[in-house]
Amino acid sequence: MKILFLDQSGKPGGAELCLIDIAKPYREKALVGLFADGSFKTLLQQHSIPVEVLGTQAIKVSKDSSLFQALFSLGQLVPLIKKVIQRAQEYDLIYANTQKALVIGAIASFFARRPLVYHLHDILSKEHFSQTNLNVAITLANRFASLVIANSQASKTAFIQAGGKSGIVKVVYNGFTPQTYQIPETEIQKTRTELGLESKFIIGHFSRLAPWKGQHILISALTNCPPETTVILVGDALFGEQDYIQQLHQQVKELKLENRVKFLGFRSDIPQLMAACNLVAHTSIAPEPFGRVIVEAMLSGRPVVAAKAGGAVELVEQGINGFLVTPANPQELAQVITACIQEPEKTATIAKNAQINASLRFDVTTINQQIAQLLATIKSKLQ
Numbered sequence: 001m002k003i004l005f006l007d008q009s010g011k012p013g014g015a016e017l018c019l020i021d022i023a024k025p026y027r028e029k030a031l032v033g034l035f036a037d038g039s040f041k042t043l044l045q046q047h048s049i050p051v052e053v054l055g056t057q058a059i060k061v062s063k064d065s066s067l068f069q070a071l072f073s074l075g076q077l078v079p080l081i082k083k084v085i086q087r088a089q090e091y092d093l094i095y096a097n098t099q100k101a102l103v104i105g106a107i108a109s110f111f112a113r114r115p116l117v118y119h120l121h122d123i124l125s126k127e128h129f130s131q132t133n134l135n136v137a138i139t140l141a142n143r144f145a146s147l148v149i150a151n152s153q154a155s156k157t158a159f160i161q162a163g164g165k166s167g168i169v170k171v172v173y174n175g176f177t178p179q180t181y182q183i184p185e186t187e188i189q190k191t192r193t194e195l196g197l198e199s200k201f202i203i204g205h206f207s208r209l210a211p212w213k214g215q216h217i218l219i220s221a222l223t224n225c226p227p228e229t230t231v232i233l234v235g236d237a238l239f240g241e242q243d244y245i246q247q248l249h250q251q252v253k254e255l256k257l258e259n260r261v262k263f264l265g266f267r268s269d270i271p272q273l274m275a276a277c278n279l280v281a282h283t284s285i286a287p288e289p290f291g292r293v294i295v296e297a298m299l300s301g302r303p304v305v306a307a308k309a310g311g312a313v314e315l316v317e318q319g320i321n322g323f324l325v326t327p328a329n330p331q332e333l334a335q336v337i338t339a340c341i342q343e344p345e346k347t348a349t350i351a352k353n354a355q356i357n358a359s360l361r362f363d364v365t366t367i368n369q370q371i372a373q374l375l376a377t378i379k380s381k382l383q
């Protein structure tokens with residue numbers, strides 16, 4: 001099947017990393033069309049997935065844009081739309097991986113008469129988006145998409161609650177290659193030494209720096225954790241959240257935690273860094289649609305504490321394969337971290353359970369089969 005994948009981002013967020021795994025089996029006959037240049041293009045090339053930057057003008061619609069702003073920016077997008085329609089003629093199916101890709105993909109689907117699939121990586125609720133953005137996404141998905149693939153039950157439920165048609169939406173979790181997360185002990189020690197944290201209890205936070213990802217909650221919790229606990233914040237502001245970075249540095253300074261919090265920036269050696277941690281914390285203050293980092297921590301055999309909302313609740317069963325805490329509650333987070341330190345054997349058993357279970361549940365081969373089966377139903381309708 002020849003697929004034209006569309007993604008608005010030039011940078012590799014979770015939705016983009018997921019797309020690499022989805023596009024790979026189709027790469028002989030597929031194209032990933034991006035609406036911005038950047039390191040995501042390079043990553044796709046490294047995986048031998050054909051990629052073309054179809055538009056370089058930034059699409060000026062943010063998560064809280066008004067209808068006027070949305071229409072204005074649509075006018076600026078005519079060259080991109082034309083290009084996508086042209087490319088779409090050469091493919092069997094359009095696969096939109098982000099919301100702006102849905103907008104352009106829906107128009108192209110109409111003019112090029114190609115079916116549209118929308119991979120929904122977001123929780124379409126007012127906590128995350130403006131009413132205009134919600135209306136646009138739901139209307140276009142309902143009208144043009146043959147299939148909506150939701151990254152969790154939580155994303156599916158929000159889609160239906162916002163007015164999305166329940167008959168077109170199916171849940172498929174992100175897939176992973178478990179072997180990628182098996183790191184030899186010698187390498188783990190080397191990473192800990194390089195970080196200068198050999199003797200510390202390392203709490204890893206792996207996420208782009210954005211207010212809703214809640215890095216500030218973990219910093220705040222650290223003041224109530226034992227003195228040997230140290231936080232590594234892995235990730236950068238991918239979508240212009242520069243103020244938040246300043247805010248985090250300020251918070252660290254005010255709490256005198258300069259020696260206990262390290263900002264590592266964006267990294268591409270996540271499995272190595274996760275393996276070097278003693279615990280991984282997920283602290284989103286708005287419901288997480290899926291939460292790749294939670295599964296990655298499990299595959300790394302590291303205990304994971306996650307904020308109890310959205311997709312995280314589908315991934316973590318309290319006390320069985322991880323820990324759930326009330327979102328935006330640093331005291332509770334500190335208590336759970338402290339308990340993990342005090343009960344190492346119990347915590348290690350939970351982490352081991354999680355690793356075994358996640359290796360089966362999120363295996364990329366199985367997940368790709370699920371996607372292939374869903375896409376086959378669209379193909380059979382075409383014939």
Ligand code: UDP
Nearest residue numbers: 013014015207234235266267270291292293
């Ligand atoms: N990640 C990365 N480098 C970093 C920080 C994060 O490659 O410096 C990866 C992380 O391992 C995960 C993804 O980015 O696979 C983030 O996905 P997630 O679903 O957790 O959150 P998103 O940012 O997509 O909302």
Ligand code: GLC
Nearest residue numbers: 014015121151289290291292
């Ligand atoms: C989005 C979501 C994240 C999810 C990822 C992959 O970026 O914010 O929760 O894990 O997509 O589906």
